[in-house]
Amino acid sequence: xxxxxxxxxxxxxxxxxxxxxxxxxxxxxxxxxxxxxxxxxxxxxxxxxxxxxxxxxxxxxxxxxxxxxxxxxxxxxxxxxxxxxxxxxxxxxxxxxxxxxxxxxxxxxxxxxxxxxxxxxxxxxxxxxxxxxxxxxxxxxxxxxxxxxxxxxxxxxxxxxxxxxxxxxxxxxxxxxxxxxxxxxxxxxxxxxxxxxxxxxxxxxxxxxxxxxxxxxxxxxxxxxxxxxxxxxxxxxxxxxxxxxxxxxxxxxxxxxxxxxxxxxxxxxxxxxxxxxxxxxxxxxxxxxxxxxxxxxxxxxxxxxxxxxxxxxxxxxxxxxxxxxxxxxxxxxxxxxxxxxxxxxxxxxxxxxxxxxxxxxxxxxxxxxxxxxxxxxxxxxxxxxxxxxxxxxxxxxxxxxxxxxxxxxxxxxxxxxxxxxxxxxxxxxxxxxxxxxxxxxxxxxxxxxxxxxxxxxxxxxxxxxxxxxxxxxxxxxxxxxxxxxxxxxxxxxxxxxxxxxxxxxxxxxxxxxxxxxxxxxxxxxxxxxxxxxxxxxxxxxxxxxxxxxxxxxxxxxxxxxxxxxxxxxxxxxxxxxxxxxxxxxxxxxxxxxxxxxxxxxxxxxxxxxxxxxxxxxxxxxxxxxxxxxxxxxxxxxxxxxxxxxxxxxxxxxxxxxxxxxxxxxxxxxxxxxxxxxxxxxxxxxxxxxxxxxxxxxxxxxxxxxxxxxxxxxxxxxxxxxxxxxxxxxxxxxxxxxxxxxxxxxxxxxxxxxxxxxxxxxxxxxxxxxxxxxxxxxxxxxxxxxxxxxxxxxxxxxxxxxxxxxxxxxxxxxxxxxxxxxxxxxxxxxxxxxxxxxxxxxxxxxxxxxxxxxxxxxxxxxxxxxxxxxxxxxxxxxxxxxxxxxxxxxxxxxxxxxxxxxxxxxxxxxxxxxxxxxxxxxxxxxxxxxxxxxxxxxxxxxxxx
Numbered sequence: 001x002x003x004x005x006x007x008x009x010x011x012x013x014x015x016x017x018x019x020x021x022x023x024x025x026x027x028x029x030x031x032x033x034x035x036x037x038x039x040x041x042x043x044x045x046x047x048x049x050x051x052x053x054x055x056x057x058x059x060x061x062x063x064x065x066x067x068x069x070x071x072x073x074x075x076x077x078x079x080x081x082x083x084x085x086x087x088x089x090x091x092x093x094x095x096x097x098x099x100x101x102x103x104x105x106x107x108x109x110x111x112x113x114x115x116x117x118x119x120x121x122x123x124x125x126x127x128x129x130x131x132x133x134x135x136x137x138x139x140x141x142x143x144x145x146x147x148x149x150x151x152x153x154x155x156x157x158x159x160x161x162x163x164x165x166x167x168x169x170x171x172x173x174x175x176x177x178x179x180x181x182x183x184x185x186x187x188x189x190x191x192x193x194x195x196x197x198x199x200x201x202x203x204x205x206x207x208x209x210x211x212x213x214x215x216x217x218x219x220x221x222x223x224x225x226x227x228x229x230x231x232x233x234x235x236x237x238x239x240x241x242x243x244x245x246x247x248x249x250x251x252x253x254x255x256x257x258x259x260x261x262x263x264x265x266x267x268x269x270x271x272x273x274x275x276x277x278x279x280x281x282x283x284x285x286x287x288x289x290x291x292x293x294x295x296x297x298x299x300x301x302x303x304x305x306x307x308x309x310x311x312x313x314x315x316x317x318x319x320x321x322x323x324x325x326x327x328x329x330x331x332x333x334x335x336x337x338x339x340x341x342x343x344x345x346x347x348x349x350x351x352x353x354x355x356x357x358x359x360x361x362x363x364x365x366x367x368x369x370x371x372x373x374x375x376x377x378x379x380x381x382x383x384x385x386x387x388x389x390x391x392x393x394x395x396x397x398x399x400x401x402x403x404x405x406x407x408x409x410x411x412x413x414x415x416x417x418x419x420x421x422x423x424x425x426x427x428x429x430x431x432x433x434x435x436x437x438x439x440x441x442x443x444x445x446x447x448x449x450x451x452x453x454x455x456x457x458x459x460x461x462x463x464x465x466x467x468x469x470x471x472x473x474x475x476x477x478x479x480x481x482x483x484x485x486x487x488x489x490x491x492x493x494x495x496x497x498x499x500x501x502x503x504x505x506x507x508x509x510x511x512x513x514x515x516x517x518x519x520x521x522x523x524x525x526x527x528x529x530x531x532x533x534x535x536x537x538x539x540x541x542x543x544x545x546x547x548x549x550x551x552x553x554x555x556x557x558x559x560x561x562x563x564x565x566x567x568x569x570x571x572x573x574x575x576x577x578x579x580x581x582x583x584x585x586x587x588x589x590x591x592x593x594x595x596x597x598x599x600x601x602x603x604x605x606x607x608x609x610x611x612x613x614x615x616x617x618x619x620x621x622x623x624x625x626x627x628x629x630x631x632x633x634x635x636x637x638x639x640x641x642x643x644x645x646x647x648x649x650x651x652x653x654x655x656x657x658x659x660x661x662x663x664x665x666x667x668x669x670x671x672x673x674x675x676x677x678x679x680x681x682x683x684x685x686x687x688x689x690x691x692x693x694x695x696x697x698x699x700x701x702x703x704x705x706x707x708x709x710x711x712x713x714x715x716x717x718x719x720x721x722x723x724x725x726x727x728x729x730x731x732x733x734x735x736x737x738x739x740x741x742x743x744x745x746x747x748x749x750x751x752x753x754x755x756x757x758x759x760x761x762x763x764x765x766x767x768x769x770x771x772x773x774x775x776x777x778x779x780x781x782x783x784x785x786x787x788x789x790x791x792x793x794x795x796x797x798x799x800x801x802x803x804x805x806x807x808x809x810x811x812x813x814x815x816x817x818x819x820x821x822x823x824x825x826x827x828x829x830x831x832x833x834x835x836x837x838x839x840x841x842x843x844x845x846x847x848x849x850x851x852x853x854x855x856x857x858x859x860x861x862x863x864x865x866x867x868x869x870x871x872x873x874x875x876x877x878x879x880x881x882x883x884x885x886x887x888x889x890x891x892x893x894x895x896x897x898x899x900x901x902x903x904x905x906x907x908x909x910x911x912x913x914x915x916x917x918x919x920x921x922x923x924x925x926x927x928x929x930x931x932x933x934x935x936x937x938x939x940x941x942x943x944x
Contacts, residue, residue: 026648034127035943036376037540038312039063039070041119041133042488044920046464046887048478048914049138051654052112052229052573056080056104056137059892061468061922062117067402067489069098069928071465073121074546077629078861079106081116084239085632088115091861092548094597097924101892102861111175112141113241115420116634121629123544129633130496135482137636140647142655150174150240153206163210164246170198174223176241179224182943185736186221187211216250218276218502219243225698250277251284253321258308259345259409259418262338264315266359270335271308271522272321274301280893281305281500286323288335291850293322302512306519313338327737345409345418349514354395358409360386366412373740374407375494398425403490404525410598420524423491423517430486431456431463431929435919442908443940445883452896454929460900463929464825465921467891472914472934474653477587477646485920486930495525506930539867542627548860551592552853554585554609555620560712568619571608576600594728602861606934609851621853625708653886660882689776694832699728701798703838707855708794717795717835718760718788728800729833731760737781737813738816740769741830759785767802767831771811774841784814786843793855794837801832808832866890871907883909912939 046057060078080089090112093100102683104117119133149155153169172179177247185207186195191214198207211218251274258269276282283302288296288311296319297311313319319335341362347497348355356370365384371381372395379400384391402424409418431454440447454463465771470476481502483492487502504510505517550572556564564585572593583592595603609619651756706717709724721729736738740761764770772779772787779787838854868889870885871878875935889906896902908915914934921929 009938028754033373033376034107035130035234036065038065038127038131038376039073039139040065040067040123040126040131040489040493042485043117043119043133043135044485044492044892045117045137045414045482046271046467046468046890047137047470047475048135049140049650050106051140051651051658051837052106052358053108053142053658054106054654056106057101057118057887057890057892058103058117059101060099061096062098062121063922063926065377065490066926067922067928069922070095071097071545071750071923073123074098074544075860076119077120077547078102078104078117078119079629079633081118082111082796083113083241083634086636087629087632088594088859090860092862094548094599099468099893099922103864103865106139111239112139113239115139116632120630121545122542123540125542125627125630126540129149129630132630134635140648140651142651142658148174150222152811154244156244156246159210162848164215164682165208166218166244168206170207170222172205172222175222176224181225184223186223187218187555188221188569189215189218189288189630193217211246214850215246217243217247219246227380229629234600245277248277249327249913251275251282251323251325253284253322253323253331254523255333255335256523257336258522259343260526261341261342261418262313262336262546263344263359264313264338265361267310267312268344269308269310269520269522271306271486271526272299272301273519273523274305276464279498280810284323286321286752289320289322289332291318291320300790302516302519302900304504304520306516306518306523308519312476315340343409345420347407347409347420347422349397349422349518352397354397354400356393356395356407358391358418360389368412369410369414371408372400372408373408374401374403379405397424397426402426402429404494404521410562416844417729420523423521425490425514425517428457429462429812429913429927431921431923431927432458433465433921433929433931434930435467435917435933437917437935439766442935442937444910444912444937445874445908445940446937447871447905448915448935449678449903450723450893450917450918452902454896454900454923456923456927460898461594461896461923461927462898462900463921463923463927465894465898465902465919466894467889467894468918468920469887469889469906470778470918471886471888471909471911472916473651474911476914476916479916479918484930485928487921489928495520498527499524500941508614517577547596548572548598549592550605550623550684551590552607552621552623552858554589554591555591555622556619557618560622563587563621568617568736569610570621571610572604573804574598574603576603576749578914579683595859598859599862601855601861603859605855607853607854620850622857623850623857626857643738653884657884659885659887660810664904686762686776686840687834689799690773690834693806693808694801694808697799697801697834699800701725701728703793703796703856706795706798712793716789717792717798718762718790720792721798723763726765728765730765731762731904734759737761737784741812741816760788762787762833764800764831764833766927768829770831770833771808771815773832773834775837776812776834777842780814781844793853794841796838797834798838799836804830804832870904884911885909886911888915909939912937914925 039488042061043058050056058611060075061077062073064070064072076089076093076095078093081085082088089104091102093102101358115137117135117137123670124131138749142169148171151168152171155167155341156870157165158166170183170185172183177626180200183198183205184195185198187209192212196207196209219241221239223239246577253274255271256271258271262268262270266512269905274284281301283301283303283305285298285300287298288309297309298320299307299309301307315338317338320332321335322330322332324330343358343360343362346357346359357367358370367383367385368391369381369383374381380395382393391620401780405422405424407420407422408416409415433452433454435450435452437452442448450467452465452467454461454465470479477662481501483502486506491502491505492499505513505520507513508518536839553928554568554570568585568589569586570585570591574595576599581593607621609617621803706720714720718731722731732740737759740763762770762772787844835840866889894902895903917933917935919931
């Protein structure tokens with residue numbers, strides 16, 4: 001089934017050029033690049049800024065290279081990643097015709113900061129980072145606190161050597177109460193990175209550091225020592241970062257010749273881009289001048305800091321962009337050098353055509369080739385000879401797909417010699433989407449009825465669409481900077497790097513959108529195109545995921561590496577929901593269960609093996625190891641484009657909303673102290689006892705990591721810990737357990753050398769010795785010989801507490817009730833090793849049931865319907881509880897009928913003013929459309 005779906009997909013992609021109406025016969029040109037086979041992933045989020053405790057709603061669309069909803073992948077992986085590059089939450093979503101929707105619930109205890117949401121299919125793992133969807137969001141806390149800012153008292157001074165010295169005070173207690181350990185400060189800029197250890201001196205943490213010259217800004221990141229979760233080696237630590245601007249007058253101005261080079265003797269088209277210290281476009285005006293400061297031509301950027309101009313350069317001259325800053329200082333920025341010979345690749349756009357003009361001053365009688373690619377697929381190519389150093393061709397735009405077209409000029413040896421991007425935007429190919437309200441004006445809590453229609457070139461179409469309705473005054477500013485379905489599929493998904501305000505290029509009121517898109521293609525698109533010209537390699541490592549599968553192998557009783565002589569009957573039981581599956585292994589001992597549409601974020605699985613007569617038999621059952629998540633690439637230089645005042649207003653609005661809806665009784669002059677919580681550590685009932693007595697653990701090694709690290713030769717837990725986690729736990733060989741604690745021998749304990757040469761006692765690194773607990777109960781010394789053989793699959797977690805708070809002396813008597821006290825004069829430094837088992841079975845975890853595998857896997861994430869109140873009948877007392885929602889309504893997946901129509905309805909909140917309606921649509925054949933409009937809610941005159 002899998003092979004068939006892959007084959008269909010490859011055949012479809014290879015026929016792409018034929019579908020577009022072009023035929024190619026030159027074997028040196030490849031119809032498609034490897035990236036042509038990738039899927040595109042788009043996420044529509046309900047917002048890009050959230051408060052802790054809120055819900056992130058989203059819809060996902062997965063398409064092929066023609067933007068048609070994909071039927072290749074059936075599973076989409078979603079992850080919420082924090083600024084320490086830890087996966088905070090993950091979901092496995094079932095795709096239906098390339099579309100799905102879900103949510104992330106943000107815990108109240110989540111630390112505020114910038115988080116990354118990413119989405120990928122297993123198939124797209126073949127194309128590295130380029131086709132993993134990424135969207136950064138901001139998470140803020142609504143708690144009011146009088147805590148000091150984590151990094152404060154920042155002073156920057158210039159030294160005699162013209163270096164910059166930065167000094168600051170750190171307040172770690174604002175991150176974690178009563179913190180008094182050493183901390184680390186990381187310093188990072190575009191030119192260097194370093195770290196320093198900061199110790200507490202005179203009741204405070206402070207540091208000084210001398211920075212290199214000519215830095216624009218520096219990021220300070222504070223890391224505290226915290227509980228370490230050993231899941232796939234990621235460590236959850238409390239952090240805080242702050243970027244300090246060192247040169248607010250910084251301006252970078254770069255010039256980009258069309259086609260790549262400025263050529264002597266021709267009128268060249270040259271684009272330019274100005275960036276300020278925040279990494280955003282800067283509006284500037286100036287002149288292009290030569291080395292004698294003679295003015296060649298003026299230039300002015302658009303509102304995003306880009307533009308282009310024309311002039312005729314000379315090889316004998318050097319050119320600069322000259323601007324005068326607000327401080328009256330003159331700045332000059334060099335243009336690329338002028339080449340004496342070369343090729344110019346120019347495009348001029350008319351209403352129906354691209355006029356392609358190629359000029360050269362080189363003597364060349366050989367054939368040249370020009371090719372046009374869209375999303376990695378070849379759509380047109382032709383060979384030509386220059387006549388009088390010139391060649392012109394008209395290309396009909398209607399034959400090209402919407403979006404970025406890559407135009408490349410090749411010489412007779414098929415080496416690229418000039419290249420540029422062109423943005424083709426035919427609005428006739430965009431869906432016509434409208435949403436009309438049933439009234440012109442509404443009052444508070446009135447019902448709004450929306451009538452949606454979707455047309456393609458005046459013909460009604462069946463389409464899938466989403467409807468997002470929000471309060472414009474509260475959330476409108478944030479939507480401006482989030483890509484919509486048009487800007488993502490046509491722009492963001494095909495250009496690398498940060499695109500400032502991508503929606504700007506598609507606004508109906510932007511009469512200069514063609515000019516601005518051309519400036520973007522000539523600057524950011526100069527060398528930043530996702531679809532490269534790599535040759536096709538059909539050896540794809542990752543196969544598409546279409547179903548929820550559970551696979552593994554069964555080994556023989558006496559040799560796990562060999563399959564049983566006969567096929568083995570397996571019974572699989574899953575919950576929740578409860579389901580039973582039966583299967584027989586193949587001749588190699590392999591098995592695969594198809595779990596169908598099993599919706600549960602976490603599935604408990606139990607596999608029982610039996611012989612031919614149905615009797616339980618101890619075959620070795622092992623699941624195939626899951627593919628680990630892709631490497632996390634958190635972009636530290638991601639630009640925050642929203643001013644602080646907008647964020648502050650958002651926090652105020654959210655605080656009022658929470659007061660009204662959730663009983664958040666906190667006045668503006670009340671101080672709420674942060675609770676002592678640990679990132680990623682869940683205080684379960686089993687953990688609560690030791691947590692309250694002795695505090696949180698320093699290291700947590702969970703079952704997922706234990707199973708990941710276990711090797712076949714290991715006979716139990718101790719082998720695994722000794723080899724894989726030596727920095728956390730080590731072992732001492734003793735004759736009897738109490739010896740490690742400095743106690744006299746327990747007379748009831750049988751001498752070890754009559755059984756085995758020695759006994760291993762676990763110890764914590766940096767600590768003398770440790771008590772061992774299982775499921776919250778201390779292990780007696782007489783049971784220590786059994787601990788090495790604890791079955792790893794039955795262990796939920798191993799947790800280490802180096803310096804427990806509270807009294808611990810009584811544990812000596814509990815663990816070694818028949819021993820004398822200390823032989824040594826000082827009480828040893830004692831830690832705690834806690835082992836938690838599934839089901840709290842304690843020492844019964846020593847062995848697994850006969851022929852049974854128990855574990856957990858991820859199922860499809862459960863969907864949730866967006867909740868909003870209904871006001872069919874309003875009573876006077878209903879108005880006592882205010883309704884201050886900022887997100888009014890969310891419907892992620894609706895289908896129009898054959899007439900292209902659909903209707904939705906919802907109730908408004910108590911907020912007055914403009915409400916924004918956002919509709920995003922896609923058809924089965926890949927047509928997309930976007931529509932937004934406003935309606936107004938007025939104050940209700942009579943609430944009785």
